[in-house]
Each structure stands twice: as C-alpha cells, then as structure tokens.
Amino acid sequence: MQGEVRKVSRFVERIQQIHLKVQDRSNLIKESQQQLKPDMTNTDREDHKICIGDKARLDLHKERLRGASNKLKPLRYRPFNII
Numbered sequence: 224m225q226g227e228v229r230k231v232s233r234f235v236e237r238i239q240q241i242h243l244k245v246q247d248r249s250n251l252i253k254e255s256q257q258q259l260k261p262d263m264t265n266t267d268r269e270d271h272k273i274c275i276g277d278k279a280r281l282d283l284h285k286e287r288l289r290g291a292s293n294k295l296k297p298l299r300y301r302p303f304n305i306i
Contacts, residue, residue: 278302 273279280302 273305275305277305279305
C-alpha cells in the first residue's frame with residue numbers, strides 16, 4: 224500500500240515539474256512575441272495620400288470575375304481618375 228502511495232506521489236511530483244516547465248516556456252514565448260510585435264507590424268505599408276484628380280491603377284487579381292480564364296486577364300487595369 225505504501226509503495227503505491229509513493230509511486231503516485233512521485234508521479235504527481237513529475238507532472239507538477241512538467242507543468243512548471245511548460246508554464247516557464249510559454250511565458251518566454253509570450254515575452255518574445257510581445258517584443259517582436261511592434262517591429263513586425265506594418266513594415267511594408269506606406270501612407271498614400273490620394274487626392275481628387277490623381278490617377279490610380281485598379282488591382283483585381285484576387286477578385287473572381289466572369290469571362291476569359293484568369294490566366295489571360297491582366298493583373299492591374301489602366302490608370303483611373305479619382306473622382
């Protein structure tokens with residue numbers, strides 16, 4: 224009976240140690256993610272100031288349009304005037 228109690232107590236201790244290790248590692252991961260977030264957000268984004276009368280190209284390569292196959296459609300359409 225005492226042997227089983229010792230085995231169970233050792234098992235519980237091992238599970239608690241594993242749990243603490245996992246918590247420590249998850250905290251480290253969260254800290255490193257928080258450090259990376261400000262650096263990685265919007266790195267390639269530029270502020271575009273578009274005024275009335277400017278020209279802009281229409282980009283529809285992700286839209287599903289009916290007609291000829293997607294392979295033959297242009298990725299960007301001619302410059303349009305901003306109204």
